[in-house]
Amino acid sequence: MDINNLEYNTEREKLIIPEYGRHLQKMINFTVAIEDREERNKVTKSIIAVMGNLQPHLRDVPEFQHKLWDQLFIMSDFKLDVDTPFPVLTKEKLQERPEPLDYPQNFPKYRFYGNNIKRMIDVANSWEDGDLKNALTFTIANHMKKCYLNWNKDTVEDSVIFDHLFELSNGKINLKGSTEDLTDSSNLLRGSNKKKKHTNTNNSGKKNYRSRGKKRY
Numbered sequence: 168m169d170i171n172n173l174e175y176n177t178e179r180e181k182l183i184i185p186e187y188g189r190h191l192q193k194m195i196n197f198t199v200a201i202e203d204r205e206e207r208n209k210v211t212k213s214i215i216a217v218m219g220n221l222q223p224h225l226r227d228v229p230e231f232q233h234k235l236w237d238q239l240f241i242m243s244d245f246k247l248d249v250d251t252p253f254p255v256l257t258k259e260k261l262q263e264r265p266e267p268l269d270y271p272q273n274f275p276k277y278r279f280y281g282n283n284i285k286r287m288i289d290v291a292n293s294w295e296d297g298d299l300k301n302a303l304t305f306t307i308a309n310h311m312k313k314c315y316l317n318w319n320k321d322t323v324e325d326s327v328i329f330d331h332l333f334e335l336s337n338g339k340i341n342l343k344g345s346t347e348d349l350t351d352s353s354n355l356l357r358g359s360n361k362k363k364k365h366t367n368t369n370n371s372g373k374k375n376y377r378s379r380g381k382k383r384y
Contacts, residue, residue, distance in 0.1 A: 204249070218239065288332070
């Protein structure tokens, strides 16, 4: 064995997608150099079949074949000129930056209510006057009171909630003169504390029934 002719990985061409291995990369490089287009197309389809066999866990992934063809063009450094069943992936297309997503930019005045409260108020505004709208309105007001108490941890007058609801609804929901009271603050806090206690019990209050001295196999 001639150690002078040993080939080290550090001296070899860097693999573009290492998961496929060096032999497949050499097959693609060989295909790029084929002059006859018909023969090049034939060899390319064989390479696609091999790539599919190397990643069987992706067979159920949508557009699996499309993914393989895109990877093939990437590994050929976009030099492979063949007939494809999908649009040819170019280097410019791959490096193209996606359009920024339009995230909702909401900056509510009363952050402790959250954005969902404003959506609920908008829904209530779209309903016709009646018992159903009144029920929804008071449900929203009670939820606002609960959110306020979670933030304030003390107490809050119904009039404060009614003022905030009037403001957030742009004056369309007015409960300032209502004779109906919201749920008492102590009841709302008690319900919140029960939920926290139940959560803590499930997480850290489990008893250990393991018998002492008993061997575990």
